Amino acid sequence: MSGAMGAINATVPPAAPSGPDARRLVDVVLRARELGIVAALAALVIVTTALEPRFLDSQNIEFILSNTTIFAFLAVGEAMVVISRNVDLSVGSVLGLSAYLSSNLFTQVHGIPVPLVFLVGLAIGLVCGVLNGAVVAIGRVPSLVVTLASLYIIRGVDVWVVGGGQVVANNLPSSFLSIGTSSIGPVPVMALGVGAVVAVASYYMKKFRSGRELYAIGSNPDAAVLAGLRTGRRVFVAFAVSGAIAGLAGVLWAADYGTIDSTAGTNYELQVVAAVVVGGVAIFGGSGTIAGAALGALLLESINTALYVLGVSPFWDSAIAGFLLIVAIALDKGISTRLTGALRKRNLQYGT
Amino acid sequence: MPPVAAVAPVLVLEHATKSFGPVRALEDGSIELYPGEVHALVGENGAGKSTLVKILAGVYQLTSGRLLVDGAAVALGNPAAARQAGIAVIYQEPTLFPDLTVAENVFMGRHPLRSGRRVDIRAMREQVARVFEGLGVRLEPARLARGLSVADQQIVEIAKALSLEARVIVMDEPTAALSAYEVDRLFRVVERLRASGAAVLFISHRLEEVFAICQRVTVMRDGRQVLARLLEGLGPDDLVKAMVGRDIVLRGEETRRAGGDVVLSVERLAREGVFADISLQVRAGEIVALAGLVGAGRSEVARAVFGIDRYDAGSVVLHGRPLPKGSPTAAMGAGVGLVPEDRRQLGLVMPFSIEGNVALASLARLRRRGLVRRRAERAFAADWAVRLQMKFGRLSDPVATLSGGNQQKVVLAKWLSRRPALLIVDEPTRGIDVRTKAEVHRLLIELASEGVAVLMISSELPEVMHLADRVLVMREGRMVAEMDRREVSEETIVAAATGQLQRLGA
DSSP states (O other): OOHHHHHHHHHSOOOOOHHHHHHHHHHHHHHHHHHHHHHHHHHHHHHHHHHOGGGGOHHHHHHHHHHHHHHHHHHHHHHHHHHTTOOOTTHHHHHHHHHHHHHHHHHHSTTOOHHHHHHHHHHHHHHHHHHHHHHHHTTOOOHHHHHHHHHHHHHHHHHHHHTTOOBOGGGSOHHHHHHHHOEETTEEHHHHHHHHHHHHHHHHHHHBHHHHHHHHHHHOHHHHHHTTOOHHHHHHHHHHHHHHHHHHHHHHHHHHHOOBOTTTTTTHHHHHHHHHHHTTOOTTSSOOOHHHHHHHHHHHHHHHHHHHHTTOOTHHHHHHHHHHHHHHHHHHHHHHHHHHHHHHHHHHHHTO | OOOOOSSOOSEEEEEEEEEETTEEEEEEEEEEEOTTEEEEEEEOTTSSHHHHHHHHTTSSOOSEEEEEETTEEOOOOSHHHHHHTTEEEEOSSOOOOTTSBHHHHHHTTSOOEEGGGEEOHHHHHHHHHHHHHHHTOOOOTTSBSTTOOHHHHHHHHHHHHHHTTOSEEEEESTTTTOOHHHHHHHHHHHHHHHHTTOEEEEEOSOHHHHHHHOSEEEEEETTEEEEEEESTTOOHHHHHHHHHOSOOOOOSOTTOOOOOOEEEEEEEEEETTTEEEEEEEEETTOEEEEEEOTTSSHHHHHHHHHTSSOOSEEEEEETTEEOOTTOHHHHHHTTEEEEOSOIIIIIOOTTSBHHHHHHGGGTTTTEETTEEOHHHHHHHHHHHHHHTTOOOSOTTSBGGGSOHHHHHHHHHHHHHTTOOSEEEEESTTTTOOHHHHHHHHHHHHHHHHTTOEEEEEOSOHHHHHHHOSEEEEEETTEEEEEEETTTOOHHHHHHHHTTOHHHHTO
């Protein structure tokens, strides 16, 4: 031991073993964002229910959950993309195109099996995602620009294909429409399915190399290259998954709403990005969870519904969503600054 | 510990050259690394050390020459190939993933797996903990990398190198940003690496560190290996001499006499953690060189004087009037010009035309009723282009199309056209060909003889010797020497900059 070490030990009480302590700090901070959302959600429910007990009606809960479902589903893919320090703005347009093309199959091919329609929706989304991913990963064009372009292009294709027409519920088989309406208790079947997807994707991002590598790429792209990660490939896959999910979400949307024209999913991309960020995924990548992103979607939808139930003007919907976004980003910045500070201090204390 | 001899070298670089277009960054890079040895690589700024490191790291590919690992020729096409070959590079400022744990930083891309190809977090943390234990450092594998000190970040990189079973560990100026205690710990770690049979290539400007932990040394100068042998029997002055080594360059015309009024007077300037207690004066008609190693704080002093960065204590006085802190506008108004080191980032607006860039600092003079007149701008620029002998196609071409030397002339023209009383130039000839370099030198001398006070930051000793009336040397944020034109020599500058001044008795 050198003299310097002795000097440090002399000024600080003998350091307790730093292991479990440091781990606890890290764990708490990592969970803080999801805990924050759960707390916000709880506060919202308590306050709103106190003012208007109808808020907790099973009918109302079902309403919230079914409105959340599509956004939470889209948030899974979007979160993967954002974690890798990219963004996918095309999900709303992909959803719209897939919703029309897949549901229109029922009018063109009589008796077409429902699973096949889902596969078609998935394929449409996958193609869009693959194109996005290829331009971003191979062309090295910023994803903001690429997906902004594909937002408009895909919507343009949608408008061109749909023309003035629309698919209406009468043309859709009841087995298809029941996907959107059936529920177990107050929980829609669709929400259960999406919940399962969220759980699987969260586990995947946490436990599998490719998931961890997405975090690494978003945390420091240069270091990711130096570490020998195939960054282009990982980002490409994230976009493909996001596209595929948006495609599937389009089919679900069709089953849920029953009437599909060329405006389906308009502006969804912004709500999804908002949900992801409110849910604690850092907008510049590297941290956050998919479960958090899904919770973000639930929180935003619950606020909308609460405002409606309380009879507040719908004008406040978007204002509050925007406000939450600011809060989320401020929290993000605050947490990382605090965390950096706390960890630095720890260094000094233990003299590592 | 006696250095191991009569062992086959683990890595040999033979007559390596590296060119970037017409520029030769490495003329004849050779080095032999033996297992169980710490090998020092020293040389002045621009001697080719960094290029050599980047070749070993797989970042640059050889233009010619051979690289042998364990006696077999290898080609390192990318960083992954270098790692595969057992070479790990620890940079001065490592690049980690701040949002991930220390353990995951070590194992990114090759996590240990358990059933179902899932990442085995516990095994990962245990392995990293074992590596840290072996290195004798206390670092928690489960903590986030965010907030780690530079020293700890280096330890994480070393742990990564060890978990990759690297046999050659290159450390590129690892101690530059470390405190004395951290240097101590790093040396203990290096000693363990050496004892375990690794070959460590240690790059440092601090010769006392070289003598403290290295057994063998390679000295580079002007892109060539000039000395390679065991350190035993050598002294710091031998290394300094080998690093400088060239004939003393001719000085500028001796007739030039400095001694006008004091234009710039800096008193006890300090910025916490960057530089401290900096006092200097520059007189009209004088060229004062600020010498020292890269990272000694010279550019930072210039930025503080010009008002780009704030300072915590001290004062900057121009023509007897204090300059307000942190205001480049006030500095410009008082007649200060700054030609920054990084002209592409800071000195020029690359997509703008030549005329647009030249006129940029003089828009107030070229403007009528709030609008800048194109024609006036062009006439203005044309005048300066002729005076500085710029070579270009048309004045409306973007500056990005010019050569480095002519770009530098555009930056100079921008400031000269304001008729500054004090011109601060930071590495005025970096990356410029020899002929243009001479023209820039001539220009600076001309300016001084017209009565402009020139403060020049330069890492090129011949340039300092050639131009400066006085030389100030900075080391680690402090002024360590002031030399008159008569007493200055390349050896004394290098000795002062590397902290060896007392040894040479200067």
